[in-house]
Amino acid sequence: MNEARFRWRTLFLLGYLLFALLPIYWMVNMSFKTNQEILASFTLLPQQFTLANYATIFTDASWYSGYINSLIYVAINMVISIAVALPAAYAFSRYSFIGDKHVFFWLLTNRMTPPAVFLLPFFQLYTTLGLMDTHIAVALAHLVFNVPLAVWILEGFMSGIPREIDETAYIDGYSFPRFFFTIFLPLIKSGVGVAAFFCFMFSWVELLLARTLTSVDAKPIVSVMTRTVSASGMDWAVLAAAGTLTILPGAVVIWFVRHYIAKGFAMGRV
């Protein structure tokens, strides 16, 4: 009985992984082909194996600087999101105050605004402030969807920590900052890891805002990629190579937080 269940589970899992990995395999496959081969024939493995597409990306500054720009604004965004979300999540998980439930839901509503709605206002706001085409502009714009999510996730983790720990620390004479950084933060570091991963992910893959707010100096990789569409047709091979490379930083991040996810969290409030 148990054996059979185990087998069904494994089969289901393998089936899903096949479904999940086939498109990725196809992209990696394309990235080692020439454009001619991609468009002319159906081949499961590259017949004329080439690294030229990757060479294009690594030797052309306008390509690889795209990765650097993206990493910069994603990192800034991650740091700001977590830094402001930590105290707020602590407040929501530990205290009642006027309007706490409303503010919590209001925070979530900011995640419900379609980015398309914000394009023009952001453009005007950042032009006025002289922030256009800077990393900080994209990082600030992405706060709209990352801060609410970070607060939500961190609040869940914090609610899982018994309040007695705080009280004991205060009785022992800890000040709030000292308690927060030396005792509380280490307890919820898995929560910080998970929240950071989600912030990274949503900021890394977002295209619309990042493209609108940058032109040259802070141009992100997602918008550099749209360059492969030209009058002479698509440069599928280079696009596939660029796409393959965009997975790597995220894969590294998830490798670091995998233990935190595997440790588990349940949400307290909701």
Next chain:
Amino acid sequence: MKPINQKAWWLVLPVFICVAFSAVLPLMTVVNYSVQDIISPDRRVFVGTEWFAAVMRDEELHSALWRQLSFSLAVLAVEIPLGIALALSMPARGWQASLVLVLVALSLLIPWNVVGTIWQIYGRADIGLLGAALAWLGVDYSYTGDATHAWITVLAMDVWHWTPLVALLCYAGLRSIPDAYYQAARIDGARRFAVFRYIQLPKLRGVLMIAVLLRFMDSFMIYTEPFVLTGGGPGNATTFLSQYLTQKAVGQFDLGPAAAFSLIYFLIILLLCFILYNWMQRVGTADREGAGHE
């Protein structure tokens, strides 16, 4: 329960400032546009609720809204059960767990325009794996020519792209259930389904709430992927709300109506999320009370 402390507001203040700057301020600009006719940057006329009335009467908008609703509900109906099943079948520990976690998460990390582009090739019958496989099976498949195929392809792409999010959240939720619960269930001789229904599902309520709301609001705002894959076609079978909005705002440069549309759009999402949020909370509470009686 929790001590009342108004000073906690100070802790929330930084979030408040950030969100006010990056969300409230832009939203106010949109509100401002929505009641004006902007002929040129210096010539604006106040028109009151005229744009709202016009948008509400827009037939195309109605059909886009229905398409959007059915798409989002289909997304939830497929991704939530699939994500839960996936989380249940993922190994709990060891190197297999790490490996499977990373493999499952891969599709989340691909930029949205790349997702669309991969599927564009992937689905082509002559040079794509999916298209070729379907053609080999005898299915006359074409996402560019057939409206139903296009719709299903966009759905399949979304399932491929986002089910991992549901699965990761549920997986994390499952791992937080103490072993003692399972031992108690084993002593009681509980069946597999009973364990799921009365132990795992209630414990997953919190993460499922996040998963359902996130998937609902994000699928309601889906833009880049169908735009790249089908461009909204064939006809307008896959023109969802965001794309219709962008066509209006950028294509025709009708700032006033586009702003009014944006606000209505936002209010629809808000209302639906509010209903979902309250409904899930009620279901959860009823569950707990039911369990109390047993």
